[in-house]
Amino acid sequence: MTSIPASVVRSPSARLGRALAHGDVPYRLITVAASIVLILLVVSFGLMLWITSAPTRTQFGLQSLISSDWNPSGEIFGSLPFVVGTLLTSLVGLAIALPFSLSIAIFLVELCPPRLRGPVGTMVELLAAIPSVVYGLWGLFAFIPAVVKPLGDFLLKLLGTPTNFIYLPFLSGPFFGTSIFASGVILAIMVVPSITAITRDVLLAVPAAQREASFALGATHSETISKVILPYGMSGILGAIILGLGRALGETMAVTMTVGNVSELPTSLLNPGYTMSSVIANEWGEARSLLHSSALLEIGLMLFATSLLLNVLARLLVWSVSRKNPDQRG
Amino acid sequence: MSETKMSTASNGSTGAQANDVYQKMHAENLSIYYGKFRAVAEVTVPVREKMITAIIGPSGCGKSTLLRSFNRMNDLVAVARVSGKIMLDGLDIYGTDVDVVEVRRRVGMVFQRPNPFPKSIYDNVAYGVKLNNTRIRKGDLDAIVEDSLQGAALWDEVKDKLKQSGTALSGGQQQRLCIARAIATHPDVLLMDEPCAALDPIATVKVEELMQELKKQFTIVIVTHNMQQAARASDYTMMMMMRSDRAGEMIEFDQTKKIFTNPRDKRTEDYVNGRFG
Ligand SMILES: Nc1ncnc2c1ncn2[C@@H]1O[C@H](COP(=O)(O)OP(=O)(O)OP(=O)(O)O)[C@@H](O)[C@H]1O
Ligand SMILES: [Mg+2]
Numbered sequence: 283m284t285s286i287p288a289s290v291v292r293s294p295s296a297r298l299g300r301a302l303a304h305g306d307v308p309y310r311l312i313t314v315a316a317s318i319v320l321i322l323l324v325v326s327f328g329l330m331l332w333i334t335s336a337p338t339r340t341q342f343g344l345q346s347l348i349s350s351d352w353n354p355s356g357e358i359f360g361s362l363p364f365v366v367g368t369l370l371t372s373l374v375g376l377a378i379a380l381p382f383s384l385s386i387a388i389f390l391v392e393l394c395p396p397r398l399r400g401p402v403g404t405m406v407e408l409l410a411a412i413p414s415v416v417y418g419l420w421g422l423f424a425f426i427p428a429v430v431k432p433l434g435d436f437l438l439k440l441l442g443t444p445t446n447f448i449y450l451p452f453l454s455g456p457f458f459g460t461s462i463f464a465s466g467v468i469l470a471i472m473v474v475p476s477i478t479a480i481t482r483d484v485l486l487a488v489p490a491a492q493r494e495a496s497f498a499l500g501a502t503h504s505e506t507i508s509k510v511i512l513p514y515g516m517s518g519i520l521g522a523i524i525l526g527l528g529r530a531l532g533e534t535m536a537v538t539m540t541v542g543n544v545s546e547l548p549t550s551l552l553n554p555g556y557t558m559s560s561v562i563a564n565e566w567g568e569a570r571s572l573l574h575s576s577a578l579l580e581i582g583l584m585l586f587a588t589s590l591l592l593n594v595l596a597r598l599l600v601w602s603v604s605r606k607n608p609d610q611r612g
Numbered sequence: 613m614s615e616t617k618m619s620t621a622s623n624g625s626t627g628a629q630a631n632d633v634y635q636k637m638h639a640e641n642l643s644i645y646y647g648k649f650r651a652v653a654e655v656t657v658p659v660r661e662k663m664i665t666a667i668i669g670p671s672g673c674g675k676s677t678l679l680r681s682f683n684r685m686n687d688l689v690a691v692a693r694v695s696g697k698i699m700l701d702g703l704d705i706y707g708t709d710v711d712v713v714e715v716r717r718r719v720g721m722v723f724q725r726p727n728p729f730p731k732s733i734y735d736n737v738a739y740g741v742k743l744n745n746t747r748i749r750k751g752d753l754d755a756i757v758e759d760s761l762q763g764a765a766l767w768d769e770v771k772d773k774l775k776q777s778g779t780a781l782s783g784g785q786q787q788r789l790c791i792a793r794a795i796a797t798h799p800d801v802l803l804m805d806e807p808c809a810a811l812d813p814i815a816t817v818k819v820e821e822l823m824q825e826l827k828k829q830f831t832i833v834i835v836t837h838n839m840q841q842a843a844r845a846s847d848y849t850m851m852m853m854m855r856s857d858r859a860g861e862m863i864e865f866d867q868t869k870k871i872f873t874n875p876r877d878k879r880t881e882d883y884v885n886g887r888f889g
Contacts (some may be wrong), residue, residue, distance in 0.1 A: 396690070491727035495790070498685060499740035499797060500717035509739070510729060 327586060335580035337573055346580065350547040354565065359577035363547045365584065367462060367555035371537060372530035374466025374551060379473045379526060384512075384519070386474070387481035392507055403482065410475035418539030421468040422460070426540060430464045434552050442552060457552035460542040466551070468536050473526035480525065484518030485511060524593060531589055534559040558585045635699075636661040636801060636831040637682060637719075642696035643859075644677050644686065651677045653859035654696070657850055659801065664823060664832045666842040666868065669852030670883070674860025675835045678852070679803050682833060683719035684712050700801075717744065720799035724806040726786035728778035728793070733770050736778040736789055737761060740797040756796055763829075764792035765822050784815025791822065795830065802826065804834040808841065820845050839884050843872045851880045 338346055338359055349360025386406060390399055421430075434457050440446070442453035457463075488511050496506040512519070542554020543564060558581045569575040637659035644652040652674040659665050659682075667675045677686065684705060686692040697704045705715045717740075728736050737757045741748065757774070761767040766788040770781070778789050787807060794802060804823075808816040816838075823832060823845055836842050842849055849871040851864040864877045875881045 489727070491723060491725060492729065494685065494688065494721075494723065495727045495729065495793075496739075497688060498683065498716055498721040498723075499743065499793065500713050501740075501743050502713055505743055514730060 328583070331579055331583035331586055335576050335583050337576040338580050339576075341573065346577065347584075352545040352561075354569070354571075354574045354577075357571065357573055359573065359580075361558070361561075361577070361581050361584070363545050364556050364558040364561050364581055365588075366547060367541065367557040368531060368559070368585070368588075370462045370548065370551065370555065371465040371469055371541060371557055372527060374463060375469030375473060375530045376523065376527055378467060378470035379477055380523065382470070383474050383477035383481055383522070383526075386478045387485055388507060390478075390482050391485040392503065392511075403479070406475050406478050408475075409471070410479070414472065414533060414535040415539075417468055417472055418536040421464065421536060421540045425468065426459045426464050430461075430467055431459045434459070434461065434463055438552055442550065452550050453552055454550045455552060457550075458542070458554060460540050460554055461552050462541065462548055462555040463551045465537045465541040465555075465557070468540050469530045469533060472533065472536060473529050476529060477522045477526040480522035481515070481519050484515040484522065487518070488514045524597070527592060528589055531592070532559060532585065534563050538563050558582075633660040633663060635659065636701065637833075638699040639678075639681075640697040640699065642678070642681065642694065642698060644674070644681055645691075645693045645695075646677075646689070647691040650857070650859040652681075653855065653861045655852075655860075655862045657862055657865055659831060659833055660848060661831050662827055662829070663847040664827050664834060664845055665848040665850060666846035667833065667835045667850045667852060668837075668839070668842050668883070669860070670854065671837075672858075672860075673852045673854045675852055676805050678860070679805050679833060679835050680721075682801070682803055683716050683721055685716075685721065687712060717797055718799050719801045719803060720794035720797065721803045722787070722790050722794050722805070722807050724809045726783060726790050726810065728781070728786050728789050730777060730779050732775045733761075733778045733781070733789060734774040737792050737796050739793060744797060760792040760796035761789075763795050763826070764788045765818060765825070766792055782815075784811050784818060787811060787815070787819060788822065791819070791826075795826065799830065801831045801833065804832065806835055806837060808836070808838065816841070839872075839886070843868060843884075851875075851877070851883065853879055853883075 342349075342359060346359050346361055347365070348362060349358075350362040351358050351360040352363065353359075390403055390406075394402060437453050438455055438457050441448055441450045442455060442457075443449065444454070492510055492514055493506060496510040501509065537557050538560035541557055541560060543556050543560060544554040545556045545561065546553075548555040562578050562582055562585075566575070566578055569578060635658040639655050639657045639659075642652065642655045643650055655678060657665075667679060669675055680686045681694055682698060682705075686694065694706055698706060700715070700718065703710070705719075729739065731739070734757055737760050738753055741753060741756050758767060758771075761770060766785060769785060770776075770789075778786065781789060787810070791802075791807075808819050811819065820841060823834070826832060834842075834846065846868045849866065849868045850862055851871060852860050853863045854860055864871065864875060864880045866875070871880060872884055875884065
């Protein structure tokens, strides 16, 4: 038997010394510590919101979730209108943003001359850099009067009138301009850049070999896009949608300025509404009573939990898709 | 020389009269440019029906470029341009009112690296068929998928897992899946660009045996760096070489056994004997 040369076998202390000297241990400590701080931060968010919202919870229990009666002066706090408003504005925003984002991304990657790809891409990304209060102002003073109001009136007349042949209750009146619909449209414009940018990167990452395989089988360009390129990037595109949804759920300023701020349960997308983030922003400063601020904190807790939950859900979705396609990593 | 014996064996069927075999495709004075750079210069070469034509030559001499012009895959490269003609059954595929999609349906391609779609084995093979015939009956499609996988000598290995992803197969199986996918649409011509480059020797032998089967039905053009492979598997060989301006030209075309035993050009002799590039 040949013996192992002594230089190869190192004593534990020598190994520790090297690990310390070359920074393995400090490096690991720093990264682990940073990760722990992050986790603690998330947990403490939840805990803080949980504790500070205790007064409303003990007084109203689940009632505050299913009640739509919000009356701070009467010390009654039902937050359903805000939950519904947040969900509806986000979903409307996403529904409008999605076809646009996908089309723009496909245009940028597949159809646009390479010379234009850079400038157009940068323009799209610049939209994401505009502060949301500016979107709010622009929406309120330009976009709603010029586009949303006429469009909403048209929808109302066409589909939202009970006497019509086709009547869709979720497009009925009253409609004043500021509304769930208006906020949804503004949110759509705000999330288009991020969804587009990620989708574009995902599509650019689809290997040329996949494209060629499809073309070589006699597929047209549009067949290749819809049957090979989009499915290949599906998990990444889902990721982009999640990001957009996250942004829409939490968006405060632009929504507060355009949603109408009426704390009643909306029965139509054209009705004014209220969202969770806007009610916190609007009422926090004037919340005199303990119960009022506790109710707002409870809404904050729900917003926190919803975003967390939606993210987990969406990630599971992404995960299931990428598991189906083993060689694809979104 | 052992190569000679092997090549003679596989070429036994192609006697002196082989030059009369129908020319399925035919490049005429073909030049291919990438921008200003001429990658392939004035190539004139026949592709005979139900024969295997090998394209050999040192790296960078334009073999892939030439091959990809036979089904207009070069169209995907924005800067690529072509002058000259490529005839397919007497029709110039670069002619003005030719449908590229139709050309690619008739001239299939297998690539150097296996590139299955991240779809099931079944859907990989069915892909091209469903493009042609969107309303095909399930039973007919099943039959085509089975035939194609049989044709690519893969059926026995995958018949119990057709729903499994094509990307989960081994490299050699993936390449045969890509061959199955290409033959499922019944093209006339099959182009193969170094189809065994990413495969181990056993998988390579399988693909070579498969080619001998395929040639009963299809006309095959193959690019290869493997001299033994060209000698063993092909009926005709085209030798390419770079000129001083880096444009690739054809320096010799003949029956494979001639190229490997008695080439006319000294450079061909050096190359096939491994004394070059
Ligand atoms: N998309 C492209 N754009 C510009 N030049 C290209 C492109 N593809 C190939 N070329 C050039 O054309 C020439 C021929 O390339 P090609 O890939 O056809 O060679 P090849 O004979 O297949 O080489 P190899 O044996 O290494 O695969 C090379 O000089 C290459 O740099
Ligand atoms: Mg090549």
